[in-house]
Amino acid sequence: MALLIEGGHIIDPGRFNATGDLVIDEGKIVAIGRGVKIPPGAARVSAAGRLVVPGFVDLHVHFREPGYEYKETIQSGAASAVAGGFTTVCCMPNTNPVNDNQAITEFILERARAARLANVLPIGAITKGSEGKELAEIGDLRRAGCVAISDDGKPVMNSLVMRRAMEYALAFDIPVIDHCEDLHLAEGGCMNEGLISTELGLPGIPAAAEDVMVARNVSLAELTGARLHLAHISTAGSVRMVREAKSRGLRVTAEACPHHFMLTEEVVRGFNTLAKMNPPLRTWQDVQAIKDGLRDGTIDVIATDHAPHATQEKQQGFTEAPFGIVGLETALPLTLALVEEGILSLESAVEKLSAAPARVFSLAKGTLQPGADADVAIIDPQAQWEVDPGKFRSKSRNTPFAGWKVKGLVMTTIVGGRVVFEAAGSA
Amino acid sequence: MSLKRKDLLSLAPLSAEEIKLILETADSFKEVTGREIKKVPALRGRTVVNLFFEPSTRTRTSFELAAKRLSADVINFSPSSSSVVKGETLLDTARNIEAMQADIIVLRHSSAGAAETLARGVKSSVINAGDGWHEHPTQALLDLYTIRERGLSFQGLRVAIVGDVSHSRVARSNIHALTKLGAEVRVVGPPTMIPMGIDKLGAKAFYNLDDALRGVQVIMMLRLQLERQGRALFPTIREYARLYGLTAERVKMAEPGAIVMHPGPINRGVEIAPEVADSLSSVILDQVANGVAVRMGILYLMSGAN
Numbered sequence: 001m002a003l004l005i006e007g008g009h010i011i012d013p014g015r016f017n018a019t020g021d022l023v024i025d026e027g028k029i030v031a032i033g034r035g036v037k038i039p040p041g042a043a044r045v046s047a048a049g050r051l052v053v054p055g056f057v058d059l060h061v062h063f064r065e066p067g068y069e070y071k072e073t074i075q076s077g078a079a080s081a082v083a084g085g086f087t088t089v090c091c092m093p094n095t096n097p098v099n100d101n102q103a104i105t106e107f108i109l110e111r112a113r114a115a116r117l118a119n120v121l122p123i124g125a126i127t128k129g130s131e132g133k134e135l136a137e138i139g140d141l142r143r144a145g146c147v148a149i150s151d152d153g154k155p156v157m158n159s160l161v162m163r164r165a166m167e168y169a170l171a172f173d174i175p176v177i178d179h180c181e182d183l184h185l186a187e188g189g190c191m192n193e194g195l196i197s198t199e200l201g202l203p204g205i206p207a208a209a210e211d212v213m214v215a216r217n218v219s220l221a222e223l224t225g226a227r228l229h230l231a232h233i234s235t236a237g238s239v240r241m242v243r244e245a246k247s248r249g250l251r252v253t254a255e256a257c258p259h260h261f262m263l264t265e266e267v268v269r270g271f272n273t274l275a276k277m278n279p280p281l282r283t284w285q286d287v288q289a290i291k292d293g294l295r296d297g298t299i300d301v302i303a304t305d306h307a308p309h310a311t312q313e314k315q316q317g318f319t320e321a322p323f324g325i326v327g328l329e330t331a332l333p334l335t336l337a338l339v340e341e342g343i344l345s346l347e348s349a350v351e352k353l354s355a356a357p358a359r360v361f362s363l364a365k366g367t368l369q370p371g372a373d374a375d376v377a378i379i380d381p382q383a384q385w386e387v388d389p390g391k392f393r394s395k396s397r398n399t400p401f402a403g404w405k406v407k408g409l410v411m412t413t414i415v416g417g418r419v420v421f422e423a424a425g426s427a
Numbered sequence: 428m429s430l431k432r433k434d435l436l437s438l439a440p441l442s443a444e445e446i447k448l449i450l451e452t453a454d455s456f457k458e459v460t461g462r463e464i465k466k467v468p469a470l471r472g473r474t475v476v477n478l479f480f481e482p483s484t485r486t487r488t489s490f491e492l493a494a495k496r497l498s499a500d501v502i503n504f505s506p507s508s509s510s511v512v513k514g515e516t517l518l519d520t521a522r523n524i525e526a527m528q529a530d531i532i533v534l535r536h537s538s539a540g541a542a543e544t545l546a547r548g549v550k551s552s553v554i555n556a557g558d559g560w561h562e563h564p565t566q567a568l569l570d571l572y573t574i575r576e577r578g579l580s581f582q583g584l585r586v587a588i589v590g591d592v593s594h595s596r597v598a599r600s601n602i603h604a605l606t607k608l609g610a611e612v613r614v615v616g617p618p619t620m621i622p623m624g625i626d627k628l629g630a631k632a633f634y635n636l637d638d639a640l641r642g643v644q645v646i647m648m649l650r651l652q653l654e655r656q657g658r659a660l661f662p663t664i665r666e667y668a669r670l671y672g673l674t675a676e677r678v679k680m681a682e683p684g685a686i687v688m689h690p691g692p693i694n695r696g697v698e699i700a701p702e703v704a705d706s707l708s709s710v711i712l713d714q715v716a717n718g719v720a721v722r723m724g725i726l727y728l729m730s731g732a733n
Contacts, residue, residue, distance in 0.1 A: 252570030316544075317544050
């Protein structure tokens with residue numbers, strides 16, 4: 001049945017930014033604008049005072065299945081995604097077993113189909129078992145449906161292996177993602193290295209651990225011509241190097257996470273394990289640099305690095321607790337905070353959550369163009385609410401934003417023309 | 428008077444007055460430890476649990492003796508003899524201990540922040556007996572007590588802390604306490620062992636031991652963890668000893684009458700020459716003796732007993 005979304009503020013980044021109507025039929029966008037032709041018998045939804053945007057695309061989530069289903073499953077992760085306005089998510093391969101072969105990729109896609117919520121697109125491993133030694137069957141992974149390759153939390157330390165991976169990936173035009181961290185420099189570290197790590201006696205991870213790998217990867221991208229995507233950059237040095245690489249026309253893209261532009265290492269005080277993530281929260285200067293990078297386009301994409309962990313795991317001591325926080329259900333208001341602050345226009349904020357990530361991974365997503373899949377989010381940009389992890393759709397509750405009063409609420413999420421999420425109390 | 432704190436986790440938040448109160452309280456217990464019958468009934472009926480996840484002889488024994496001399500019931504838990512080896516978390520272990528009505532838990536753990544994590548989860552008072560590289564408050568307090576006992580006043584006192592400051596909880600607690608009381612703290616060691624931003628904690632960093640010792644009244648040596656040689660922190664023990672070992676010759680760089688301290692156990696011939704450890708300027712054994720009195724004072728204050 002056709003659906004008419006009436007009178008909302010529609011933003012299709014780069015194409016349309018005005019009040020209008022959106023018509024969906026048979027799972028596709030069929031019309032956008034004012035005075036559009038309404039198919040007979042279409043259901044009507046009023047979007048007055050609401051934003052109507054392409055469903056968000058997250059290039060970086062961890063759905064934990066197979067292997068760690070007590071933290072998150074593809075079903076619960078996808079439910080969390082659509083509650084946050086995300087209609088497409090790309091899941092990292094650090095499951096157990098690692099997604100380094102066609103069978104695991106197919107399993108993930110099968111689970112995602114069964115969940116019938118969001119589009120879940122797997123990211124394959126660069127090396128077998130993400131051990132950094134032998135290349136995974138990247139051609140098979142691509143054919144099975146992987147949209148990018150990464151060894152994620154286990155960055156490829158051997159530069160020759162990384163070079164070969166970048167070269168090999170050229171044959172499939174698949175982006176190579178690196179979590180930039182020199183594992184020797186970072187060894188044993190659990191927070192940013194600096195005054196606070198010194199005071200708390202916690203082993204630090206210096207900004208240089210990220211910077212040296214960004215430098216290496218940019219050099220290798222230049223050598224090979226590969227499409228390099230840098231996951232969750234967190235330092236001023238990374239922003240500077242990505243800016244420079246882009247100015248030279250290299251095919252380098254980058255993402256930043258809301259926690260890296262909203263929080264500093266100060267939050268770790270009191271040994272707060274909900275402030276433990278990798279890369280770690282950095283300094284005020286780094287946060288400013290990330291914002292500058294978002295503003296001037298150096299950083300293409302906002303991604304969540306949604307990393308669910310069970311409560312008992314985060315209740316351990318700071319050094320023992322795992323890295324990571326959930327992010328899908330808080331990304332929208334935290335991004336809109338950048339609009340309030342004047343860092344991003346509303347359109348560029350929407351773009352960094354939809355059209356830009358789709359472009360980086362060459363996904364036919366993140367747009368409201370007629371003919372595109374009808375993946376849409378309807379947002380109340382003025383709604384104020386308090387973050388309550390108890391209400392998350394995710395299986396996990398690990399967020400440092402609990403209790404924050406935020407603005408911007410997802411009212412309705414539509415995937416392939418089907419309503420998959422509606423906020424409680426929304427009409 | 429008592430400390431209005433449930434826990435003693437770190438010296439960073441303590442005021443100079445609170446530190447002085449602890450030292451003064453220790454005075455009266457120092458007198459008790461000199462008696463023929465070294466026992467008072469102050470903590471009779473109270474239970475103190477020593478929860479030591481890291482091997483320790485000196486600190487655990489010192490706490491045990493302190494609690495016993497206050498007539499408390501004392502239980503010692505160590506990982507090898509408890510359910511920790513069965514995978515129980517720190518918090519679960521502590522809650523079980525608490526369920527047995529422990530009034531005070533004394534915790535030693537290899538992870539920074541363990542005491543704070545524990546204190547948030549239990550109603551019992553928690554005393555940090557060393558957590559990772561973070562703090563060792565009772566060691567610093569007994570060091571302060573020992574300095575004070577030598578008639579030195581803290582205001583303007585020049586103290587050099589020598590060695591692996593990065594990995595030292597003793598150094599951190601001493602820097603907090605000494606600077607609060609008005610002392611000038613110098614830290615000295617190879618740059619690989621001086622942590623980033625130490626100056627913001629109020630300590631001045633030196634890389635040359637002779638320069639750092641000039642004019643100090645207190646030389647506080649840190650134990651060198653010999654296994655760190657493999658971590659590219661220093662090339663050889665031989666070179667470390669040559670550059671940062673305290674020799675009789677070097678003691679002369681300090682102010683006449685300067686005292687030499689060490690939290691133990693000492694590596695003779697590495698960070699400290701045997702003749703210095705055994706010299707008249709060494710107060711290493713006074714530190715051990717004072718440890719009991721200071722811990723008695725802390726247990727007494729933490730128990731809220733009057």
